[in-house]
Amino acid sequence: MSLLEIENLSLDIGDMPILKDVELSVAPGEIMGLVGESGSGKSMTALTVMRLLPHAARATGRVAFDGIDILSASEDQMCALRGDDIGMVFQEPMTALNPVKTIGEQVAEGIRWHTKATRAQAEERARKMLDRVGLPSAKFPLSRYPHELSGGQRQRVVIAIACALKPKLLIADEPTTALDVVLQAQILDLLRDLVTENRMGLLLISHDLAVVTEMADRITILRHGEVMEAGDTARTLSAQLHPYTRQLAQASMHVPARPKTHLAGAAKPLLEVEGATRDYSGRRTSLFKRAPDIRAVDDVSLSIAPGQSVALVGRSGCGKSTLARMILALDRPTSGTIRFRGETVTGKSEAHLKPARRDMQVVFQDPYGSFDPRQKVEKLVAEPLHVLDKNPTRAERRERVAQALHEVGLGPRDLDKYPHEFSGGQRQRLSIARAIITRPKLVVADEPVSALDVSIRAQILDLFAELNQKLGIAYLFITHDLTVARAITDEVLVMHEGKIVERGKTSEVLDHPQSEAAQALVTAAPDLHRAMARRMQEQG
Amino acid sequence: MTLHLEIPEETFAAILAKAFRNTAFVTGFVITLLILAMALASYVWTPYDVTKLVISDKTQGPTLAHWFGTDHFGRDILSMIMVGARNSIAVALVAVGIGMGVGVPLGAFAAARGGLVDEALMRINDLVFAFPALLSAIMITAIFGPGAINAIIAIGIFNIPVFARVARAGALAIWPREFILAARAAGKGKTQITIEHVLPNIATLLLVQGTIQFALGILAEAGLSYLGLGAQPPMPSWGRMLFDAQTRMTVAPWMAIFPGMAIVITVLGLNLLGDGIADILDPKSRRQR
Numbered sequence: 001m002s003l004l005e006i007e008n009l010s011l012d013i014g015d016m017p018i019l020k021d022v023e024l025s026v027a028p029g030e031i032m033g034l035v036g037e038s039g040s041g042k043s044m045t046a047l048t049v050m051r052l053l054p055h056a057a058r059a060t061g062r063v064a065f066d067g068i069d070i071l072s073a074s075e076d077q078m079c080a081l082r083g084d085d086i087g088m089v090f091q092e093p094m095t096a097l098n099p100v101k102t103i104g105e106q107v108a109e110g111i112r113w114h115t116k117a118t119r120a121q122a123e124e125r126a127r128k129m130l131d132r133v134g135l136p137s138a139k140f141p142l143s144r145y146p147h148e149l150s151g152g153q154r155q156r157v158v159i160a161i162a163c164a165l166k167p168k169l170l171i172a173d174e175p176t177t178a179l180d181v182v183l184q185a186q187i188l189d190l191l192r193d194l195v196t197e198n199r200m201g202l203l204l205i206s207h208d209l210a211v212v213t214e215m216a217d218r219i220t221i222l223r224h225g226e227v228m229e230a231g232d233t234a235r236t237l238s239a240q241l242h243p244y245t246r247q248l249a250q251a252s253m254h255v256p257a258r259p260k261t262h263l264a265g266a267a268k269p270l271l272e273v274e275g276a277t278r279d280y281s282g283r284r285t286s287l288f289k290r291a292p293d294i295r296a297v298d299d300v301s302l303s304i305a306p307g308q309s310v311a312l313v314g315r316s317g318c319g320k321s322t323l324a325r326m327i328l329a330l331d332r333p334t335s336g337t338i339r340f341r342g343e344t345v346t347g348k349s350e351a352h353l354k355p356a357r358r359d360m361q362v363v364f365q366d367p368y369g370s371f372d373p374r375q376k377v378e379k380l381v382a383e384p385l386h387v388l389d390k391n392p393t394r395a396e397r398r399e400r401v402a403q404a405l406h407e408v409g410l411g412p413r414d415l416d417k418y419p420h421e422f423s424g425g426q427r428q429r430l431s432i433a434r435a436i437i438t439r440p441k442l443v444v445a446d447e448p449v450s451a452l453d454v455s456i457r458a459q460i461l462d463l464f465a466e467l468n469q470k471l472g473i474a475y476l477f478i479t480h481d482l483t484v485a486r487a488i489t490d491e492v493l494v495m496h497e498g499k500i501v502e503r504g505k506t507s508e509v510l511d512h513p514q515s516e517a518a519q520a521l522v523t524a525a526p527d528l529h530r531a532m533a534r535r536m537q538e539q540g
Numbered sequence: 541m542t543l544h545l546e547i548p549e550e551t552f553a554a555i556l557a558k559a560f561r562n563t564a565f566v567t568g569f570v571i572t573l574l575i576l577a578m579a580l581a582s583y584v585w586t587p588y589d590v591t592k593l594v595i596s597d598k599t600q601g602p603t604l605a606h607w608f609g610t611d612h613f614g615r616d617i618l619s620m621i622m623v624g625a626r627n628s629i630a631v632a633l634v635a636v637g638i639g640m641g642v643g644v645p646l647g648a649f650a651a652a653r654g655g656l657v658d659e660a661l662m663r664i665n666d667l668v669f670a671f672p673a674l675l676s677a678i679m680i681t682a683i684f685g686p687g688a689i690n691a692i693i694a695i696g697i698f699n700i701p702v703f704a705r706v707a708r709a710g711a712l713a714i715w716p717r718e719f720i721l722a723a724r725a726a727g728k729g730k731t732q733i734t735i736e737h738v739l740p741n742i743a744t745l746l747l748v749q750g751t752i753q754f755a756l757g758i759l760a761e762a763g764l765s766y767l768g769l770g771a772q773p774p775m776p777s778w779g780r781m782l783f784d785a786q787t788r789m790t791v792a793p794w795m796a797i798f799p800g801m802a803i804v805i806t807v808l809g810l811n812l813l814g815d816g817i818a819d820i821l822d823p824k825s826r827r828q829r
Binding site for chain 2: 133213328330350353354358360361362364365366369371372373374375383384386387431434
């Protein structure tokens, strides 16, 4: 007997068809993985079950939860279900909590509302729940506010709220996407334990095939609002009967072809960082006192040879991005020097930096935020041309932009479009076009593919590899995703709490990590091969 | 996946189409256009000459010859309102111009520099802000003598901190965005980034504030000329017409009603226009409409 049963569910918002004949079921104590790329309708399926759809939405079909017909239930009935029998965990722990209420109040709120318990009783249950999700009372009293917690701790609070009343069904919509791999592994473990303890059904929504494979008993693959394939996780993924399943699995494990590899030591280094340190002054605790300085980057030295591709991996908050900003001369190190092509970059004025800027470009993580929404592609991509010694004429500029667009697989017709007319993957191509237009020697890429869908990600990685081979551009890839590091880099640097704790050839470091930090990263990283192997073994 | 309710940037035509579905905007736009047309028409034609006193026609109620009646010197009130509109609009417009011209660069500069410079500029700003605007305007015109020019300067000065604040707040929200970082990595300086990226992105914000300050400027001008500190006779102005009407309220109420209505309708129109623009361009209000 299924806990949640969805049959022939179709959903339209306005005139837009969102879901078409979706079938899905979750049994008590079962983990159902719902996988798909962005826009496939995963979140909308979840919101339909919660009946939290936007106003213009029309749903048809049958959604039954524990014998209740959700689509025809009254709002009062739904209010009684939500948070009591059905819990939900959202992606973004930063915005899913109310910043002006303590965590105790937020966990107790639902308990009081649904069980009519007194404040004291509710707080007692809230306390127990927070202990259960790994926030012990000594360090995390009920009176803590969300801003005093880290991202992973906040997500634990969100899970505590969702599970406080032992729901029969928990819907987790990309619960770990905003977290780094180590936190992700912890949160997934917690969810798995809660499922076995309470015989709760879990609908786990994710774009990450590896995560779902590790967690789910059965999986449903969604594309453009339609179910492509559904079934037992191990069998579905090993057989890969449906072409889309195959495509997704291959994209997740994609490794671009890179015949030439570069290792340090051969030529004169392109970039040298020596003892770079960056301190941020501590928060003012009173008028005359400050908290001690925070050392974001601590005595880091590294060098990159021309054409070499280097990964800088580490957990969030380890100082990766600060280091990248210093290398790009967007931030000044407190001490230490950074040399680019043998010339010191640190402490130079903007005018003297021009030649260095020409050979050093950047690609950011967020393809939505890294373009001025009010300018056209021609102007946006041409922005770095500004550092050339003589300004190109309008025709020359157009020509160069068209050339750069061509190199990243976009056409000359895209010149006069605005950034909002492109998809996420196309925008990341634009970002890359902007980075290579001056023919740089080094491109610093800060999580360049982590906001992209797997199939788009594979394409962008291919593009990076191709440009590296063709133009000899050296890369510094900043990432927390080890599959990216493995796919595209020659060397890897592992950063932990501001220090570089391990370095070496990518395959060696990732296969045989020596330092504790690297080991933690490698064991926590979801890996499709490994997850599938384990699933197969379990089934015998 | 979170719900990415992405707000598409719209084409000019789409914005225009939406603008004309927005009642507040259309009403405000039509009123503002009418007042402007009236002021412009007064340069070439008014029903009567506003400088000529016809004592025989004094304090007549509205008639076919004088639609809005006449004042205590026999001048046609409709003609005076038309000419007075010129004055009100000119003063408010130039005052907004001064406020924007000085305030926006100041605010954008403070946001770009940050640190002590920002702090110092904004505290000076607060100081100006803290003075009751109309009272200080009275002080300025009292010292430098009454007249339209001094009224413009007085109102203009008090527009500066308003625009400086709005520009700074808007710019501060734009600066941490990634595309600014990308522009910096491309080697662009702060001035260039401000001109190319920051100002175009806060332009709508300033436009809305501009219409609101325009309405406030008209009120302030009326206030100053009511006290005899604005445009001087024989140039008619709405504020002084009200002053003249004050002692004759019971015998000639039309002398107060029509200029009063002119002020109310103009300010209402401008406020509706500002609200309308804010609604049309504000992404948050889009979904509700």
